[in-house]
Amino acid sequence: MRRRREVRRTPTRRLSVAGPGPGNHTVCVVHPGALPSEVYRNLAAALEPGAGLTVCDLGLLPDYGEAAPVGPRDVVGVPELARQVVAELEPERRRPSWTLLGWSFGGLVAYEIASQLPRERQPDRVVLLDSIAPTIRSRHPDDSLDQAQLFAWFSMYLGARRGCELRLPAGATIVDLAAELARVSAADPTVRTETPMGLTGLYRGYVNGVLRNVRFVDAYRPARATFPLVVVTAERSLRPGDATLGWHHLALAGIEVRTCPGDHYTMITRPDAALMIARLSQPDLQSVRMSVSP
Amino acid sequence: MGVVTAAQARDWLIEKIAHRLDVATSAISTDQFFDEFGLDSTEGLLLAGELEAWLGFEINATAFWYHPTIAELAQYLAEECDNHAAQA
Numbered sequence: 474m475r476r477r478r479e480v481r482r483t484p485t486r487r488l489s490v491a492g493p494g495p496g497n498h499t500v501c502v503v504h505p506g507a508l509p510s511e512v513y514r515n516l517a518a519a520l521e522p523g524a525g526l527t528v529c530d531l532g533l534l535p536d537y538g539e540a541a542p543v544g545p546r547d548v549v550g551v552p553e554l555a556r557q558v559v560a561e562l563e564p565e566r567r568r569p570s571w572t573l574l575g576w577s578f579g580g581l582v583a584y585e586i587a588s589q590l591p592r593e594r595q596p597d598r599v600v601l602l603d604s605i606a607p608t609i610r611s612r613h614p615d616d617s618l619d620q621a622q623l624f625a626w627f628s629m630y631l632g633a634r635r636g637c638e639l640r641l642p643a644g645a646t647i648v649d650l651a652a653e654l655a656r657v658s659a660a661d662p663t664v665r666t667e668t669p670m671g672l673t674g675l676y677r678g679y680v681n682g683v684l685r686n687v688r689f690v691d692a693y694r695p696a697r698a699t700f701p702l703v704v705v706t707a708e709r710s711l712r713p714g715d716a717t718l719g720w721h722h723l724a725l726a727g728i729e730v731r732t733c734p735g736d737h738y739t740m741i742t743r744p745d746a747a748l749m750i751a752r753l754s755q756p757d758l759q760s761v762r763m764s765v766s767p
Numbered sequence: 768m769g770v771v772t773a774a775q776a777r778d779w780l781i782e783k784i785a786h787r788l789d790v791a792t793s794a795i796s797t798d799q800f801f802d803e804f805g806l807d808s809t810e811g812l813l814l815a816g817e818l819e820a821w822l823g824f825e826i827n828a829t830a831f832w833y834h835p836t837i838a839e840l841a842q843y844l845a846e847e848c849d850n851h852a853a854q855a
Binding site: 678 | 802807809811812813814815816817818819828829832833835
């Protein structure tokens with residue numbers, strides 16, 4: 474039995490590089506996969522001139538991308554993932570100004586990164602995009618996952634992958650989802666249809682991905698934040714009705730809460746959401762000037 | 768689905784991957800790693816779902832990890848078919 478080959482793609486992509494000079498900062502995004510890292514091109518375009526954007530795709534770190542039950546590896550823990558991402562982002566962290574973003578599960582890793590760094594090396598801003606905090610209420614056994622909620626999330630995900638919105642009634646099935654995709658495709662041939670059998674395989678993989686994240690979260694014991702947090706929820710969040718997504722329990726140094734257009738997935742693809750997130754990612758310019766004045 | 772031979776599984780995989788990539792079946796190498804085809808994880812999972820429907824049984828989530836080419840996976844699937852038939 475041959476092992477999967479060991480040559481791997483690099484997890485880190487620099488979609489744009491910050492210009493020289495202390496006024497130009499870099500936005501670093503911790504991305505948990507599911508969508509290609511190219512989705513952040515709208516965000517890169519929305520940043521102020523001279524700013525850079527780097528994406529670290531956790532899905533390309535074997536300790537996350539191949540963690541059970543998605544793959545054969547054991548779960549190593551959020552702090553270890555954070556250490557690996559810190560190593561990947563070494564060039565960006567050396568810049569006088571950088572912002573750390575994390576989308577979805579990536580937000581937990583971003584939070585842990587900021588927690589691990591000494592105060593003088595912490596990012597100017599930590600922005601969490603529709604990430605659910607690893608607080609007590611989030612902890613649950615695998616079999617308590619709400620299947621209806623999972624399927625709704627999956628439909629949202631499939632819509633984002635296919636570039637359309639798929640809204641289904643409560644109790645919808647895979648067959649209903651395939652039918653809805655076919656209906657949308659009939660009006661827009663650029664939307665690819667899928668068979669119910671194919672969607673069943675994709676859904677199982679999606680659930681395995683969620684279970685993987687649950688195992689990481691359930692073992693994670695975060696420290697309370699010594700840095701201010703910015704929490705951005707999507708209009709159609711994974712957890713509607715929870716304005717801070719649980720982060721207020723950990724935000725010792727303050728929390729800013731915003732809501733951006735889109736659902737959990739399209740919030741990182743829509744140009745209007747990218748504009749908002751770009752503004753929230755800007756560092757405190759006054760702080761930057763103070764740090765470089767003679 | 769009855770017992771599937773490695774050749775049948777190989778032909779099925781070649782056809783389905785070629786369809787997803789919109790290329791001729793002759794362009795698909797059975798010794799190429801799956802992730803070199805340009806199929807991302809989503810496409811891979813969709814393919815796995817259709818494969819399971821064709822075979823009539825569920826495939827272990829790690830099968831694509833440990834059998835990363837069409838040739839190797841086809842051989843594994845044929846063995847799994849034999850195992851399932853023996854247990855039936």
